[in-house]
Amino acid sequence: MKTTNALESIGTEYRYGFRDPENYVYKSKKGLSHEIVEEISWMKGEPEWMRRFRLKALDIFLSKPLPWWAARLDLLQEIDFSHIYYYIRPTDKQGASWDEVPEYIKNTFDRLGIPEAERKFLAGVTAQYESEVVYHSIREDLERQGVIFLDMDSGLREYPELVKQYFGTVIPPGDNKFAALNSAVWSGGSFIWVPPGVRVEIPLQAYFRINAENMGQFERTLIIAEPGSFVHYIEGCTAPVYSTNSLHSAVVELIAKKGAHIRYTTIQNWSKNVYNLVTKRAVAHEDAVVEWVDGNLGSKLTMKYPGVYLVGPGARGEVLSIAFAGRDQTQDAGAKMVHAAPHTTSTVTSKSISKDGGRTIYRGGVWVKKGAEGVRSNVRCDALLLDPYSRSDTYPTMEINEQNVSIGHEATVSRVGEEQLFYMMSRGISEPEATAMIVNGFFEPFTKELPMEYAVELNRLIQLEMEGSVG
Amino acid sequence: MAVKEKALNTLSLAAERAAELLEVSESAVKRLSQKLGEPDWLLAQRLEAFGRFQTLPAPSPETDEDWRRTKAFDAGFFSQPIPISELVEVRRAEALHPELLASELSDGGASGLLLEQHLVGTHRFLTKELERSGVILTDISTAAREYPQLVRKYVAPTASDDSKFEALCRALFTSGVFIYVPAGVKVSLPIWMGLYADADASLVLPRSIVVAEPGSEVTVFEEHLSPNGVGATAASALHEVFVGEDARVTVVSLRYWGQTVRAFASHRFHVQRGGRLTSLVASLGGAVTKAFVRADLLGPGAESQMFGLLFGRAKQHFDHTTIQDHFAPHTTSNLLYRAALRDEARSVYAGLIHVRPEAVRADAYQANRNLILSKEARADSLPKLEIETDDVRCTHGATVGPVDEEQTFYLMSRGLPRTEAERMIVEGFFEDVMASAREEAVQNSIRRRLLKAMQETNRE
Numbered sequence: 008m009k010t011t012n013a014l015e016s017i018g019t020e021y022r023y024g025f026r027d028p029e030n031y032v033y034k035s036k037k038g039l040s041h042e043i044v045e046e047i048s049w050m051k052g053e054p055e056w057m058r059r060f061r062l063k064a065l066d067i068f069l070s071k072p073l074p075w076w077a078a079r080l081d082l083l084q085e086i087d088f089s090h091i092y093y094y095i096r097p098t099d100k101q102g103a104s105w106d107e108v109p110e111y112i113k114n115t116f117d118r119l120g121i122p123e124a125e126r127k128f129l130a131g132v133t134a135q136y137e138s139e140v141v142y143h144s145i146r147e148d149l150e151r152q153g154v155i156f157l158d159m160d161s162g163l164r165e166y167p168e169l170v171k172q173y174f175g176t177v178i179p180p181g182d183n184k185f186a187a188l189n190s191a192v193w194s195g196g197s198f199i200w201v202p203p204g205v206r207v208e209i210p211l212q213a214y215f216r217i218n219a220e221n222m223g224q225f226e227r228t229l230i231i232a233e234p235g236s237f238v239h240y241i242e243g244c245t246a247p248v249y250s251t252n253s254l255h256s257a258v259v260e261l262i263a264k265k266g267a268h269i270r271y272t273t274i275q276n277w278s279k280n281v282y283n284l285v286t287k288r289a290v291a292h293e294d295a296v297v298e299w300v301d302g303n304l305g306s307k308l309t310m311k312y313p314g315v316y317l318v319g320p321g322a323r324g325e326v327l328s329i330a331f332a333g334r335d336q337t338q339d340a341g342a343k344m345v346h347a348a349p350h351t352t353s354t355v356t357s358k359s360i361s362k363d364g365g366r367t368i369y370r371g372g373v374w375v376k377k378g379a380e381g382v383r384s385n386v387r388c389d390a391l392l393l394d395p396y397s398r399s400d401t402y403p404t405m406e407i408n409e410q411n412v413s414i415g416h417e418a419t420v421s422r423v424g425e426e427q428l429f430y431m432m433s434r435g436i437s438e439p440e441a442t443a444m445i446v447n448g449f450f451e452p453f454t455k456e457l458p459m460e461y462a463v464e465l466n467r468l469i470q471l472e473m474e475g476s477v478g
Numbered sequence: 479m480a481v482k483e484k485a486l487n488t489l490s491l492a493a494e495r496a497a498e499l500l501e502v503s504e505s506a507v508k509r510l511s512q513k514l515g516e517p518d519w520l521l522a523q524r525l526e527a528f529g530r531f532q533t534l535p536a537p538s539p540e541t542d543e544d545w546r547r548t549k550a551f552d553a554g555f556f557s558q559p560i561p562i563s564e565l566v567e568v569r570r571a572e573a574l575h576p577e578l579l580a581s582e583l584s585d586g587g588a589s590g591l592l593l594e595q596h597l598v599g600t601h602r603f604l605t606k607e608l609e610r611s612g613v614i615l616t617d618i619s620t621a622a623r624e625y626p627q628l629v630r631k632y633v634a635p636t637a638s639d640d641s642k643f644e645a646l647c648r649a650l651f652t653s654g655v656f657i658y659v660p661a662g663v664k665v666s667l668p669i670w671m672g673l674y675a676d677a678d679a680s681l682v683l684p685r686s687i688v689v690a691e692p693g694s695e696v697t698v699f700e701e702h703l704s705p706n707g708v709g710a711t712a713a714s715a716l717h718e719v720f721v722g723e724d725a726r727v728t729v730v731s732l733r734y735w736g737q738t739v740r741a742f743a744s745h746r747f748h749v750q751r752g753g754r755l756t757s758l759v760a761s762l763g764g765a766v767t768k769a770f771v772r773a774d775l776l777g778p779g780a781e782s783q784m785f786g787l788l789f790g791r792a793k794q795h796f797d798h799t800t801i802q803d804h805f806a807p808h809t810t811s812n813l814l815y816r817a818a819l820r821d822e823a824r825s826v827y828a829g830l831i832h833v834r835p836e837a838v839r840a841d842a843y844q845a846n847r848n849l850i851l852s853k854e855a856r857a858d859s860l861p862k863l864e865i866e867t868d869d870v871r872c873t874h875g876a877t878v879g880p881v882d883e884e885q886t887f888y889l890m891s892r893g894l895p896r897t898e899a900e901r902m903i904v905e906g907f908f909e910d911v912m913a914s915a916r917e918e919a920v921q922n923s924i925r926r927r928l929l930k931a932m933q934e935t936n937r938e
């Protein structure tokens with residue numbers, strides 16, 4: 008097919024693949040041991056329970072096998088856990104204002120093209136550079152509302168009781184091997200607490216970066232939305248290209264109490280050598296709403312299945328995701344919906360594109376537990392293949408233990424329609440442009456859910472890749 | 479020799495046929511083959527398959543995704559005795575159990591039939607016309623003796639993806655049916671094969687091979703039955719269908735095992751260029767049923783239509799895995815599996831559409847529909863897609879839902895009792911898969927058995 012020429016360069020090149028010279032205050036030894044974990048905990052001055060939590064998690068990590076069901080077990084087996092730095096701390100001090108943020112880190116943001124206006128618009132920028140949060144600011148109105156928005160380390164220091172109450176309750180270390188790894192060596196991430204009835208009208212955002220060869224990034228995010236509150240959290244990732252593999256293994260826990268609403272948006276564009284093995288899960292109580300908006304671009308291998316445990320009557324869970332896999336990339340992503348209470352509803356919409364031999368996988372599950380009457384769930388997966396060498400797989404699971412439910416799953420796999428192309432070209436649009444329009448249209452249900460600046464960024468990203476191939 | 483005599487004479491029918499019970503062993507393979515008068519090459523194949531059986535692991539629910547949801551097939555499955563005997567020809571079909579004959583096909587509706595009852599014998603019929611045109615309908619052992627060249631082409635000792643169950647069936651099949659339709663021959667009425675497994679507490683291993691040469695047409699209706707209370711307690715069946723170029727084959731496989739049977743079944747369809755296969759798998763009865771249904775579309779333009787009809791009641795457990803495997807360009811597959819579940823019945827459906835890199839312009843569809851008739855019933859659905867090329871159209875869908883209360887209400891407002899209304903809704907639910915059986919006599923047979931399954935009470 009000639010049309011594929013237009014898209015040839017998508018994902019073949021990482022445009023943000025610059026890197027800064029390494030300049031770190033502290034770098035732990037490579038590898039993983041009880042000593043390293045003790046050291047991390049000691050460096051951070053953590054309470055005893057967290058030290059024990061980490062050590063117990065390490066034991067679980069060491070004893071648990073890799074997930075046998077993984078589509079790319081071969082890639083997972085290539086990870087050399089003894090060759091990774093598990094903790095790096097770039098500066099000793101938190102930046103209280105933008106002026107105090109080191110110049111080279113600012114440069115990084117500039118080159119990523121985050122406009123000044125955007126920084127001001129966004130409520131608090133938790134810029135995670137390496138394993139530690141270096142810049143942190145909360146707008147005054149957030150403080151007045153009583154919202155807590157800190158990096159996870161500070162959260163643990165300043166609100167130890169609150170953290171202790173919820174930390175690891177949604178995703179216990181034993182959940183899977185990589186959640187155990189994160190629990191043992193986590194660093195950074197965000198801690199958010201929204202008081203009852205408070206609506207945070209502006210999205211909270213953090214920018215993550217990986218910037219040292221062979222360095223893992225293990226951020227840990229915990230968001231608690233008290234009854235009737237609303238919060239939108241945005242996570243965006245870019246990482247420089249390195250010659251050896253990088254491991255990113257985050258844990259994100261969300262708790263939406265009665266009538267609360269959490270939206271969690273991710274646009275991720277890891278460089279093509281990164282393993283992105285993330286565990287994301289939410290608990291939704293009575294009438295709560297949790298939405299995961301998840302964009303997976305980049306990385307060598309992504310395994311990520313955002314989930315919602317619907318434990319209160321009337322709770323709603325939603326996952327809206329896109330995935331793009333180019334050459335040598337596997338996007339193994341999906342969604343888990345566990346209906347454990349009556350009249351809970353869930354919707355999953357997944358869109359994926361494979362190109363240049365890339366492989367996208369939808370792996371998801373819908374579980375309806377006994378007693379969860381009147382459940383409604385709908386799953387829709389669409390996959391677009393841009394050339395004959397690429398691959399798309401769909402592995403959904405439905406386990407239904409209740410009678411009065413309505414469960415639906417639908418999936419299609421196809422390529423860019425020749426008729427569509429022909430129609431547009433007959434209207435004078437060039438083939439590359441037409442293909443680009445079709446791809447954009449395919450992703451549109453996702454893009455339209457993004458905050459404006461993110462939609463712009465995503466469009467820019469796709470556009471750039473397209474233009475490269477046209478010229 | 480591991481011969482185990484059992485007190486079969488308590489059964490009035492036993493006198494007619496002295497069944498011998500064998501344990502699963504290599505000497506049993508030799509004994510069986512000798513008793514059936516098979517040529518040496520077939521014995522050699524059986525022994526090779528038995529070797530394979532011994533090396534293959536038993537399914538592990540812990541590590542094997544295919545077996546994760548169905549745990550009843552433990553080592554005990556293979557330790558039950560296998561009833562064997564010489565092939566006793568029964569002259570009049572009426573000597574067989576009425577249940578086996580409960581079909582209008584027995585009354586001139588079939589162009590050929592091969593019926594077997596363990597404790598009685600086999601009854602065979604084929605129209606003179608078909609015999610003259612070269613159609614073969616006989617047991618595998620006899621076919622191997624009479625048409626060795628032909629049979630050797632299709633009776634394989636192993637397949638690379640055999641499980642322990644398939645290997646066992648290839649080694650120790652006792653009821654084997656061989657159907658051969660020569661090139662260009664069109665068989666107008668269905669060919670009917672029936673098995674009534676009434677030897678008590680036994681493991682039954684039926685195998686069938688259907689070969690349709692290029693341009694031929696045939697409809698085959700297979701029934702596997704056993705009584706409640708007595709009769710077989712385990713079954714491992716292997717059904718192989720070879721659809722030649724431009725041939726049209728319809729295969730309807732119905733199993734209605736007794737309440738305590740643990741049943742394994744493997745259906746393998748090989749479809750060549752331009753061939754068209756229609757399959758209906760109807761699973762009723764039994765305690766636990768695990769079935770693999772696989773269609774390999776091997777040549778350009780090959781097509782498969784696969785339908786499933788499952789009705790579960792009491793604590794019955796059904797686990798069906800289907801594979802639509804597209805090897806060649808311009809191949810088409812369509813699949814619809816329907817399950818209706820009452821009481822505490824459970825259905826597991828796992829389906830895979832696999833489009834290989836060579837299979838450009840493949841068109842594949844897969845749907846699984848589950849009707850939940852009671853609070854305790856349960857349905858799991860795992861429809862999968864593996865697509866390795868871009869110029870394809872593949873869609874799958876799955877739904878799980880209850881009976882529409884409005885429909886029930888409407889029917890009841892017309893004076894129908896609830897059970898009757900429910901029966902009508904279930905029949906309506908199955909109507910489109912039923913239609914795939916094409917022949918009315920076959921449809922009526924399925925409908926009758928379905929009705930019986932729905933009327934069975936829940937005594938254990």
